[in-house]
Amino acid sequence: MKLLENIHAVRMLGKFQNYLLTIAANTCNNYFKKAKPIYTDLNTLDIADDTRSALERMIENENTAEVRKTLLSLPDYQKEVIILRFYHNLKIREIAKITKSNIPTVKSRLRQGLQKIERYLNDFKGGDNV
Template identity: 30%
Template sequence: MGPETSDERLMLAFRAGDARAFEVLVRRHRTPVFNFILRFTGHRARAEDVLQETWLKVVRSAPEYEAKAKFTTWVYTIARNLCVDSARKESYRQAASLEAPTTGTEGDEGRPLGEALPDEGVSPERGAYNARVRPLLERALASLPEEQREVFILREYSGIPFKEIAEVTAVSENTVKSRMRYALEGLRRRLAELGVDGDLAEDGRTVAG
């Protein structure tokens, strides 16, 4: 199982009983899938739970897996659906109790979401800019409607093509592109309100990586 082995072949190998293939898939995709879940939920502890549920569902669904679509499309669909379920449950809990404690692991309370995300290698100059702007971007993202936020995250952070995002979210590709356009407009507007300008306000990609 070399680095050139496709995700789909790895998943078929796992379905056939090769546990090592699953380990390779997890190593390849754990961080980007976690980042997607974390940005979707906005809570590290809940994101860790959803990530675990995602891989458990991959394991449980392995016997029925068929390489009809890309593995990434399949796994992000699982993660996305679990995020939606988690958001609904959290909304119900918040409605049931206005005194619900802040979600987070020990020592993470009040920690900005941007600080919980793995830091990709960037130049010192851009790193400093990102450290200042990233929390503002996360705030702006959180203000977007859910359907716009998930499209932006899948496209800009996970690098998923529009066609695959359409499959993940079960809408047309044109709808996905429309949501992306509205997301960018909403982010520019919100970031301008927060005092951010430059490349980020132009295309939304400055710290999306």
């Protein structure tokens, strides 16, 4: 919507995808700065397939929740890089363009963010292995 509202001011110099993701990243950052807690009605949750045991599903859900919680606890600049890299499968160079950072900075943010997640999950699981 932001792109369409401001189409008259658009000056595209690179890939459309990178331009659109830059707008999306900035919009998400602005949203989460003033975000409120999100509550989910248990009745609306999808029912997982029954091929896995209830214990396996519970462990997977708990792990997923902990990864999300850990990701949200990271500073915005590390969270943004990790989301673009692993959720959108972007390359380091593309992330650098979107975040207006240089490549070594993106690599550093990615490495430091992943190390923080790993440390947190090690503490969560009570061991040295993730």
